[in-house]
Amino acid sequence: MQRVKSAAVRVAGQPVSSIGVGFLVLLGVGAGDDDGDVDYMVRKLSGLRIFSDETGRMRRSPAEVGGEILVVPQFTLYGDVRKGNRPSFQAAAPPDLGRRLYESVADGLAEKGLKVQRGCFREMMEVELVNDGPVTILLDSRKLF
Numbered sequence: 474m475q476r477v478k479s480a481a482v483r484v485a486g487q488p489v490s491s492i493g494v495g496f497l498v499l500l501g502v503g504a505g506d507d508d509g510d511v512d513y514m515v516r517k518l519s520g521l522r523i524f525s526d527e528t529g530r531m532r533r534s535p536a537e538v539g540g541e542i543l544v545v546p547q548f549t550l551y552g553d554v555r556k557g558n559r560p561s562f563q564a565a566a567p568p569d570l571g572r573r574l575y576e577s578v579a580d581g582l583a584e585k586g587l588k589v590q591r592g593c594f595r596e597m598m599e600v601e602l603v604n605d606g607p608v609t610i611l612l613d614s615r616k617l618f
C-alpha cells in the first residue's frame with residue numbers, strides 16, 4: 474500500500490479509474506487466504522493513520538483527510554523467484570478465489586464509507602502513481618504476530 478497524491482489505472486491505453494490523495498493498494502491474494510484475511514485488510518487499511526496532521530506527524534486516517542483508495546489486483550506479489558529465473562505463482566490464489574477476495578476487500582472499504590476505485594482483475598494494466606513521501610507500507614494478514 475502506498476500513500477499517494479494521485480494514482481490511475483488504464484487498460485489498453487484507456488482510463489479505467491483514478492484517485493487523488495489517498496492509498497494505492499496493490500492487493501495480492503494467496504491460495505490460503507479467506508474472509509478472515511479480508512476482514513484484517515479492511516480494518517487495517519481503513520484505520521491506518523499515515524496522513525500528516527497540522528504538526529506534520531502521521532496521525533490521520535484516509536477518512537479524516539477525505540482520502541480515496543484505489544485497489545489494484547496483483548497476483549504477481551506472490552511470485553517466487555528462489556529457484557531459477559522465472560517466477561512461480563503457485564502460492565497465489567486461483568482466479569475465482571482471488572477475484573472474490575479482491576472484490577470483498579474493495580467492497581469492505583466502501584462499506585466503511587471510503588471512496589474506492591478499482592483496477593481490473595485479470596487484465597494487463599498500466600498503473601500510474603505519484604507517491605507521497607514516499608510512504609509505502611507492507612501489510613500481510615499472515616504476519617499477525
